[in-house]
Amino acid sequence: MKANLFFKYLVCYLLIVISSLIILNTVGAGRIRNGIINDNIRSMKIEAETITSDYMKGYYSGNMSLFDVDNGLKTIDTFADARIMIINAVGEVVSDTRGTSFNDKNERRRLPAWLLEKDSYVGGNIKELSNKAIVAVISPIDIDFVLKGYVVLSMEVSELEKDASYSIDTLNICFLILGVVFLIALLFLYRISIIPLRAVIKAAREYARGNFDYVFATEENRHDEFRDLMDTIEYMAKELSLMEEYQRKFISNISHDFRSPLTSIKGFATAMMDGTIPPELYNKYLSTICFETDRLTKLTSGLIELNKFDSHQALLDIREFDLHSMIKQTVEAFEGKCRDKHISLNLIFEGDESLVMADKGKIEQVFYNLIDNAIKFSHNDSDINITTKSKGNKVIVSVKDYGIGIPKESLKKIWERFYKTDTSRGKDKKGSGLGLAIVKEIIQSHGEEIDVISTENAGTEFVFTISKAGV
Structure with missing residues (x-):
């Protein structure tokens, strides 16, 4: 200015x-x-x-x-x-x-x-x-x-x-008095508009330099549009600060998650090439290399999936399908894991079928991630309940386990990308930390809500909604 x-x-x-x-x-x-x-x-x-x-x-x-x-x-x-x-x-x-x-x-x-x-x-x-x-x-x-x-x-x-001169002189005097009044009004307008506008510009420049701790140097008792603008810019600065922090964590996490499997792959491949690993153990270490490669593939796919939601490129194929039938098909994929841990997957459905309107592939991915998490954090010889219940024009779905639960301080963070709740105990070391982030993005892209209820050492329940068909 x-x-x-x-x-x-x-x-x-x-x-x-x-x-x-x-x-x-x-x-x-x-x-x-x-x-x-x-x-x-x-x-x-x-x-x-x-x-x-x-x-x-x-x-x-x-x-x-x-x-x-x-x-x-x-x-x-x-x-x-x-x-x-x-x-x-x-x-x-x-x-x-x-x-x-x-x-x-x-x-x-x-x-x-x-x-x-x-x-x-x-x-x-x-x-x-x-x-x-x-x-x-x-x-x-x-x-x-x-x-x-x-x-x-x-x-x-x-x-x-x-x-005529007397009348004109009278009008001139009145006009000059009004001119003084208008000048005072102009100075008042300067004080209430241009001064705070300069403060906004200065704050914007500070935020542009990365100084997100800058505080507006203006009256705190303002209650007008400039105050709203200042509050909005301060809120934007806080969000940018959080975004900057998120980007640092994101880069750190993704670097760590990529470096670990790449280090294993390179280490085993080099050892096989220089003869450190004898030929009779090749199959064992090749299996490890394949496992780490699968981890990288899943991590890359998860990042691509989340990027589609961020850039609004994730197109939903909304159509009618039977939710109960889809859940049964998804559960069958976990028979081996459940058998290994002696976990019972209980399906508690309301009615024989439940017709919903959604993207079947995306909802199937939601169930896959939630069930996979439930098995991963469940104790041996425990139960996992999948429940559906009709309410109004929605179907309420619940995936509940009786495992280790989520600490209270971690409940708000579980939706963050790369966040892992129990890395110290190694329970989710195979995960990428993207599963729940993808789940939330899919549910929200459908215009629905998802919530979590958890008690440490007692279990976790994820509850979300899906729209009924024909309503």
């Missing part, structure tokens, strides 16, 4: 103020001036009509003398602040509130004929009225449909411009 956002605000503010003042004192001043002139013309026309009805009809009917008319017009002049003239039918001045009716030659003064033909006039000076620009109103005096003369009211434009 480099402090230029406030500068832009200030430039916009000055442009608005200056352009508004220019417009007010040009276009606005002209309209105010014209408005005052038009208002005075209307007022003078009303006064002219009043003079005609109240004075001139009485004068021409003989009921009033010219002296009485002059006195009345001078009173009106005082209140209306306008020069009043009475003109006869031939254009001669009969009465003038601010001058005489005769010129230096003792002749009656005359007004131009073209002026008497107008009803109003705004323009340059007329020597018979004033040496300055004037506003004049001409009202005919009709008595019994006979033109007897004219009533002429005039006023210098400069007098009206004083009123």
